[in-house]
Amino acid sequence: MLSRRNVRVKVMQGLYTLSRDKDLSYAEAVKRYRKSVEAAFDLYLYNVLLLTEIAGYARTVASKKAAKLMPTDADKNFRPKLADNEAVRSITKNDSFRRIVKMRHIENRIDRDQVRRFYTEFAKTDDYKAYLAAPDSHREDIQILLKLYRFWVSEESFNELMEEQFSVWLDDKSIVVGSVKKTIKALPAAEEFFEAYRPVKETVTDFGEVLFHKVHHESKQLLEIIEPTLKNWDVDRVAVLDMICLKMAVAELTSFPTIPTKVTLNEFVDISKLYSTDKSKDFINGILDRLMKEMQKNGKIEKRGRGLIN
Helix, strand or coil: CCCHHHHHHHHHHHHHHHHHCCCCCHHHHHHHHHHHHHHHHHHHHHHHHHHHHHHHHHHHHHHHHHCCCCCCHHHHHCCCCCCCCHHHHHHHCCHHHHHHHHHCCCHHHCCHHHHHHHHHHHHCCHHHHHHHHCCCCHHHHHHHHHHHHHHHHCCHHHHHHHHHHCCCHHHHHHHHHHHHHHHHHCCCCCCCHHHHHCCCHHHHHHHHHHHHHHHHHCHHHHHHHHHHHHCCCCHHHCCHHHHHHHHHHHHHHHHCCCCCHHHHHHHHHHHHHHHCCCCHHHHHHHHHHHHHHHHHHCCCCCCCCCCCCC
């Protein structure tokens, strides 16, 4: 599930923390990096579980309507079809999913009041009312689940809840939301559907941890490559995050032959735009552009595959 972009951000944050906290060891920083990777997977599991909990609240509503002393015709005709459809049941009755959310304590994070509130608010929408009135349809089940997910993931209260419970929410929100939407569209779910979204070794370890190790342990050598390109810039005046991004980019350019140079340049320009100063984007772009040309001229960048140099 995690992209190299997410991993680059996590490595950058780890390196930044190391540079600020002199009591933090490299080993502990790597451990925190790994935890942040696992937290992204927990976020995915939480979102899928919450979706089924909100859908499942329709059964509670049905029970309350049935228990009324004087139910209306609408009460009598209400069916919890949001919960009782093949798409949702393929998750709620999925033994593998139930085991993993229990093992990772995801269930403990569910706020029952939020579940009730999200269902109640969504139940007021025209989309939900139209769904209840329409004939049963797998396609409509999928569409209403997508609408339900979009509805509450855009809620300010939900985002505040996520920030409180998951420190990685702001960094990983985009890829988690995309993964959950992809999961919904693929319902009914296979037995271990979530395994497709577990962080993979190639991205997290072979790329992320190697990059982390090289930038930390070869910091001086990387600076020696970067410094001549700074020209009139005083190294000590370069923003800490900008220097970390430059070192990461140089390490990536020289150590990962299958990643195109343009990808590396664009990724770190975008990351600096999101996480550093207002001027960082142009600064990083200019320095990396000069660095790449110089390093290619000196044969320090070796790429394998067609089109990887440009």
